[in-house]
Amino acid sequence: MSRRRLMSAEVISDSNRMAGVTERIGSLGLNGSKKDLRERDNERLRRTMSVDDALITQPPQEELQPDYFELYARDLLPAKESGELTGKFLKEVTEQLVEYIQGSFERKNKVIDFMQPSELKEKLHLDLPDKAENLDQILLDIKNTLRYCVITGHPRFFNQLSQGCDVISTAGEWVTAAVNTNMFTYEIAPVFTLIEKATLKKMREFIGYKDGEGIFCPGGAISNLYAVLAARQHRLPQCKRMGLKGMPQLVIFTSVDSHFSFMKAAVICGIGADNVIAVNTDERGKMLVSDLDDKIQQASARGDVPFLVNATGGTTVRGSFDPIQSIADVCEKYNIWLHVDAAWGGGVLLSRRHRHLLDGIERADSVTWNPHKIMGVTLQCSAILLKEDGILMETNSMKANYLFQQDKHYDLEYDTGDKAIQCGRHLDVFKLWLMWRAKGTRGLEAQINKLMDLSQYLQDKLLERPGFQMVFNKPEYCNVCFWYVPPSLRGLPDTRENQLRLHKVAPAIKARMMEHGTTMVGYQPLREKVNFFRMITSNPATTKSDIDFLIEEIERLGKDL
Numbered sequence: 001m002s003r004r005r006l007m008s009a010e011v012i013s014d015s016n017r018m019a020g021v022t023e024r025i026g027s028l029g030l031n032g033s034k035k036d037l038r039e040r041d042n043e044r045l046r047r048t049m050s051v052d053d054a055l056i057t058q059p060p061q062e063e064l065q066p067d068y069f070e071l072y073a074r075d076l077l078p079a080k081e082s083g084e085l086t087g088k089f090l091k092e093v094t095e096q097l098v099e100y101i102q103g104s105f106e107r108k109n110k111v112i113d114f115m116q117p118s119e120l121k122e123k124l125h126l127d128l129p130d131k132a133e134n135l136d137q138i139l140l141d142i143k144n145t146l147r148y149c150v151i152t153g154h155p156r157f158f159n160q161l162s163q164g165c166d167v168i169s170t171a172g173e174w175v176t177a178a179v180n181t182n183m184f185t186y187e188i189a190p191v192f193t194l195i196e197k198a199t200l201k202k203m204r205e206f207i208g209y210k211d212g213e214g215i216f217c218p219g220g221a222i223s224n225l226y227a228v229l230a231a232r233q234h235r236l237p238q239c240k241r242m243g244l245k246g247m248p249q250l251v252i253f254t255s256v257d258s259h260f261s262f263m264k265a266a267v268i269c270g271i272g273a274d275n276v277i278a279v280n281t282d283e284r285g286k287m288l289v290s291d292l293d294d295k296i297q298q299a300s301a302r303g304d305v306p307f308l309v310n311a312t313g314g315t316t317v318r319g320s321f322d323p324i325q326s327i328a329d330v331c332e333k334y335n336i337w338l339h340v341d342a343a344w345g346g347g348v349l350l351s352r353r354h355r356h357l358l359d360g361i362e363r364a365d366s367v368t369w370n371p372h373k374i375m376g377v378t379l380q381c382s383a384i385l386l387k388e389d390g391i392l393m394e395t396n397s398m399k400a401n402y403l404f405q406q407d408k409h410y411d412l413e414y415d416t417g418d419k420a421i422q423c424g425r426h427l428d429v430f431k432l433w434l435m436w437r438a439k440g441t442r443g444l445e446a447q448i449n450k451l452m453d454l455s456q457y458l459q460d461k462l463l464e465r466p467g468f469q470m471v472f473n474k475p476e477y478c479n480v481c482f483w484y485v486p487p488s489l490r491g492l493p494d495t496r497e498n499q500l501r502l503h504k505v506a507p508a509i510k511a512r513m514m515e516h517g518t519t520m521v522g523y524q525p526l527r528e529k530v531n532f533f534r535m536i537t538s539n540p541a542t543t544k545s546d547i548d549f550l551i552e553e554i555e556r557l558g559k560d561l
């Protein structure tokens with residue numbers, strides 16, 4: 001078809017659409033005078049010109065917009081047979097979303113328009129009314145919501161381990177929102193069940209498992225909880241029915257720098273937070289294996305039952321990787337379940353240059369891996385992966401026969417829901433699968449390598465810049481921890497009082513940063529170390545110039561402190 005004919009066809013279909021919309025909108029109360037004018041214009045166009053004439057001589061006609069002020073949810077599907085109007089409304093919403101996403105990559109835009117809660121409350125219409133709001137107000141609510149959100153996709157958002165806006169994965173999330181089904185049975189999620197199986201298999205291959213199983217969970221803390229439950233089931237299977245009464249005291253070992261979710265899991269499982277034994281770390285933040293061995297022996301001597309050791313693959317603050325091989329040796333020696341919490345670091349498995357950081361991960365009984373972190377999948381997307389198949393069902397199954405009927409006409413292996421601790425489960429896997437297909441393993445590898453290079457660039461810059469001081473030298477990963485020492489505190493003796501003054505610097509700069517809205521980076525203390533910045537390079541949109549910007553911004557905001 002020639003370009004001219006193709007365009008004619010487009011115009012025809014546009015004019016047909018317009019006629020249809022005019023009819024429907026007429027019955028839905030389009031503003032009278034505007035409606036009359038537009039209808040007259042359209043009619044004149046239809047009568048006096050051939051389609052091709054219109055194409056040549058007229059600028060494209062503005063598409064008719066419904067008057068949302070006059071319209072309500074009750075005018076949309078399914079209350080009314082208003083497919084076209086519903087489509088227009090949804091397009092209006094997606095236009096806002098597309099604009100938001102495009103804007104989130106614009107460096108001239110603020111990362112945050114910070115307001116105190118009392119002020120923000122005034123900007124939003126938070127009340128849930130008795131009477132329906134019109135669609136114009138609903139569109140405004142969406143606009144307002146987007147207006148006051150923190151732009152986590154902004155190239156200068158460095159605040160969390162999860163950063164950036166991956167376009168494909170966002171599209172995947174939209175697809176799952178439209179589909180609105182539940183992962184629990186093949187019956188209602190056939191496509192996503194197969195996608196989940198294929199994706200988990202691929203992830204297990206990267207870990208080095210020959211077989212095994214897994215499931216996508218609502219975040220890394222829950223994936224870690226799955227590991228604790230599976231390890232408990234492995235050690236004391238009778239707990240599932242009988243609870244902990246009369247059972248020996250179970251104990252978990254994890255490093256002082258590991259994630260707090262192990263304490264939560266211990267609380268949830270009735271093991272108790274005090275029975276999570278903190279293992280010391282060395283100067284690089286890695287678990288001290290000799291301390292682990294000592295503490296296991298002490299626990300056993302007390303009559304406790306060590307049943308799980310967690311090795312962290314990328315600690316939250318420092319980004320350190322525990323020595324998995326040596327920890328696995330200890331676990332084998334004492335026959336203890338080894339879990340690797342690679343929520344943050346799991347992505348390095350895709351990088352031939354950096355996967356050595358997780359050497360020995362294939363020896364773990366279970367692994368947590370969050371693609372919503374360094375891989376950049378939109379929140380949330382976390383998986384628990386297990387070396388042996390069957391333990392998830394053994395641990396969590398309740399065989400609810402209203403949902404997991406055993407006499408269905410397909411292979412019940414594909415009903416994965418009874419493996420889960422929750423009932424309903426979101427389609428988290430889809431956006432990962434779609435993104436992985438769109439980038440390929442090689443594309444993801446390049447992305448991860450780039451982020452590692454950016455982290456090195458930041459370290460190099462900080463080392464040469466007066467006023468900046470590394471908290472930990474030679475970070476292994478994308479966490480760079482540093483102090484900014486303002487001129488007033490430079491060259492002073494390292495006394496407690498001066499340390500306390502330095503402790504106040506990062507929060508003061510962060511507060512100014514949020515007020516200005518130019519960038520965002522996290523800070524925290526760590527044991528004896530006073531507040532320091534934790535810079536994370538996990539945003540694929542970030543470039544070296546953004547790293548330079550961050551350094552200069554911290555100087556600009558903090559030099560008078």
Ligand code: ABU
Nearest residue numbers: 159160161162259316
């Ligand atoms: N462990 C959840 C991630 C926390 C963070 O972004 O710092």
